[in-house]
Amino acid sequence: MKRISTGSPFEKTMGYSRAVVKGDWCFVSGVTGYDYATMTMPESVADQARNCFATIAKALAEGGFSMDDVVRVQYTLTDAALLDDLLPALGEAMGDIRPAATMVIAGLIKPEMLIEIEVTAFKG
Secondary structure, X not given: OEEEOOOOHHHHHHOOOOEEEEOOEEEEEEEEOOEOOOOEOOOOHHHHHHHHHHXXXXXXXXXXXXXXXXXXXXXXXOOHHHHHHHHHHHHHHHOOOOOEEEEEEXXXXXXXXXXXXXXXXXXX
């Protein structure tokens, strides 16, 4: 088993790994829209999603996977009214991959967080 970290302060304080690789599987924890290099958060939900996908792609690559290996995605969106603004970013990242997907409307742990994205990848 391999644990992957982005160096986010949340990983240590909350006790989780950004991703865990087990055999042909890679489980990526829920990712919010922070730019982890600067710990800044864009205001738009689409830009937050783009940051999420960049963090996810980096974690997958570190584990020997790519975005094309994603078989499952869960989106947690804080407000259904954000969906129209979000859709272009989802299409850019997942339009060709088309994994099984779920979208949930729920609160997140900080008010600036508008979306959280979690993926599972399989390479077999």
